Amino acid sequence: MPGAGTDSTKPWHEGGPVVILVEPQLGENIGAAARAMGNFGLSRLRLVNPREGWPNPKSTIFASGADRILENATVFPDVRAAVADLKFVVATTARERGMAKPVMGADAAAAEVAGRLSVGEDVGLLFGRERTGLYTEEVSLADAILTLPVNPAFASLNLGTAVAVVGYEWYKIASSGALPFQPPDRSPLADKGDLFAFFDHVERELDTAGFFHSPQKKPSTIRNIRNIFHRVSLTRQDLATLHGVITALVEGREGRLARRKRED
């Protein structure tokens, strides 16, 4: 997400499934894929016959700091060589291939990958060429097909985006869904006694101010006001703030200055 950077004090995630980019056409996209890998805790990159050769300085620019992934990338002449040492291979594709293989979304594929890695079965994820994807012959070398729910009218994902979405589902599992932060610890919820004391404060001041001009409607108006504050799950700190707000409004600027002077 924009707005956060590289924190060299934190350990870099290593491992996970191998990402295999098959004949990527543009160095920019290899770099974008490496960046997405780094974001989502993937570190092992293989390149099958990258069109612009390797290494590629444009990849480094687009990796935005995921240099270690590019530096450790290995190059293979074809898919067969690139997956030869792996136990389970998933081919990503947006097109139906008419092959009797399991078809899964990125979430189910991530669960399958995590399960296999946990028992020591090394896994590879194949991503095809920017324009033409994987050849059917290459898909036939895989155990399963990964495809994403996409707008059928506009199904062409950027290569880096495809790696990012798959990596995101992988990291959701690898990190047990832990988000980088949680809301700050809340001050404890106010006791009802404190809440009712606040209601008393508000209602007393409104009475004094002549807010309840219709005695018949007073009970329902009071209920409406109480319901507003009931909905908010106020903490003790919230109540202290709101008592101050009411007092300030009642006193007005002149009254507040006069009180301050008296208290000095």
Add this chain to the structure above:
Amino acid sequence: MPGAGTDSTKPWHEGGPVVILVEPQLGENIGAAARAMGNFGLSRLRLVNPREGWPNPKSTIFASGADRILENATVFPDVRAAVADLKFVVATTARERGMAKPVMGADAAAAEVAGRLSVGEDVGLLFGRERTGLYTEEVSLADAILTLPVNPAFASLNLGTAVAVVGYEWYKIASSGALPFQPPDRSPLADKGDLFAFFDHVERELDTAGFFHSPQKKPSTIRNIRNIFHRVSLTRQDLATLHGVITALVEGREGRLARRKRED
């Protein structure tokens, strides 16, 4: 995913939450965000004070065909104006802000968004500047915070990637998780009778070929071979193929040619 394109015969998805890019710095990133929106069924783009002005030809290049999203984008001077007509606003951020707001991942946020849209409450998703994200003041205008599980050592997502991951979770829900295709309908599983007939065929030919040289080990060897084929869930069509394979191996090239000649 690479390898599929725009299919103008399919209806374009409209609606969904509004994506609001706050002071995006580069037209390329606006384009990449629009492309990701198109992929995942989002169509409503708002820009707060884009640095390079608007429209931006570089955005069109990077949108790769999602032109309609760019053409319909609207520009606002600040976040306050950009969200004024919305009912619920989610701010994406990678950094903790110490604010007592709900913090959710993209999956939970997508569920919240879908629920609100379904009862007519319009929703906006705020994405911050490439380098500095959203200002804390801008986050304070939101109802909830969306953050992603990312590698803490490398947390800086490309703007288009952030939009893509959030869009992906949205579209998983909007499309009820339907993948663009399923495995082809399988030929029905073979009956056990057909499977056992295949076992008979294999075992008879192996017997003839002198494969079972140890009579003591023959039963366990047969069990092992049967177990291999039991694991595969063979269809009737698979069995027909395998009968042919066995026959071809037994006959050899010479035998096959001789048989063909006889059959002509």
